[in-house]
Amino acid sequence: MVSITFLGTGGGRFATIYQTRSTGGMLIEDRGRIHLDPGPGALTNMARLGLDPAYTDAIVISHCHPDHYSDAEVLVEGMTRGGINTRGTLAGSVSVIDGSDGMRTAVSEYHMRLPQRSVAMKPGDHLDIAGTPVSITPTRHTDASGVGVIFHTTAGDISYMGDTNPSEKVTNAHKGSRVLILNITRPFGARLKCHLCSEDVADIVDTVRPEITILTHMGVKMVQEGPEEQARRIAEICSGRILAARDLMRLDIGDSITVQ
Numbered sequence: 235m236v237s238i239t240f241l242g243t244g245g246g247r248f249a250t251i252y253q254t255r256s257t258g259g260m261l262i263e264d265r266g267r268i269h270l271d272p273g274p275g276a277l278t279n280m281a282r283l284g285l286d287p288a289y290t291d292a293i294v295i296s297h298c299h300p301d302h303y304s305d306a307e308v309l310v311e312g313m314t315r316g317g318i319n320t321r322g323t324l325a326g327s328v329s330v331i332d333g334s335d336g337m338r339t340a341v342s343e344y345h346m347r348l349p350q351r352s353v354a355m356k357p358g359d360h361l362d363i364a365g366t367p368v369s370i371t372p373t374r375h376t377d378a379s380g381v382g383v384i385f386h387t388t389a390g391d392i393s394y395m396g397d398t399n400p401s402e403k404v405t406n407a408h409k410g411s412r413v414l415i416l417n418i419t420r421p422f423g424a425r426l427k428c429h430l431c432s433e434d435v436a437d438i439v440d441t442v443r444p445e446i447t448i449l450t451h452m453g454v455k456m457v458q459e460g461p462e463e464q465a466r467r468i469a470e471i472c473s474g475r476i477l478a479a480r481d482l483m484r485l486d487i488g489d490s491i492t493v494q
């Protein structure tokens with residue numbers, strides 16, 4: 235059984251500033267526990283759920299925007315048990331690990347040295363993260379070195395497309411994944427450059443053909459429009475199961491996929 239716990243389902247500048255929804259990213263628990271994109275709210279929601287950061291085995295950061303990384307340094311301290319035990323993996327885009335395009339690294343040099351391994355991820359890379367093989371995919375975003383990730387888990391492939399413009403190349407990289415996680419910042423009729431919106435989902439789903447598509451990283455307008463209603467409208471124009479994530483929702487992936 236693999237599970238995904240959503241520590242936040244908000245994203246984009248204003249949903250993050252005003253915490254319209256939490257922005258803590260998600261935990262993927264397979265062979266180990268991977269924390270993906272720990273933005274503001276990650277630590278608060280772990281505490282709320284009784285999840286100890288000392289049992290996190292890897293932190294993965296898709297790109298260098300604060301809704302994806304702001305809690306990372308404290309989580310590194312948690313993963314390394316206060317900085318005392320050299321353990322775990324920190325993996326991030328080139329912008330996160332080395333800094334690029336006017337962005338400093340997302341964590342300090344000190345925090346970069348605490349885990350057993352700090353590694354930059356580039357599209358086309360194949361890595362082992364906390365015992366789970368992963369493939370790194372491209373994005374089209376304002377952070378040009380941002381990435382998506384496919385986790386090849388014991389329950390099948392889980393795709394996280396990351397913050398991106400809709401793009402055939404980006405979509406094709408995720409073909410055949412069982413679970414597809416999409417950062418849908420805006421609802422129908424409110425396009426925002428360099429992000430996915432509700433009208434992009436049907437085409438992506440019809441190419442990737444996942445068993446389930448999860449909408450997360452929702453901006454203020456998306457939340458105001460009602461994410462469940464957006465998911466229902468999307469499901470009318472494509473063949474897959476579409477689910478709008480809720481803060482603290484857990485997805486259990488075994489022979490079937492269930493929502494807690």
Ligand SMILES: [Zn+2]
Nearest residue numbers: 245246301397
């Ligand atoms: Zn974002």
Ligand SMILES: [Zn+2]
Nearest residue numbers: 297299375397
């Ligand atoms: Zn971004």
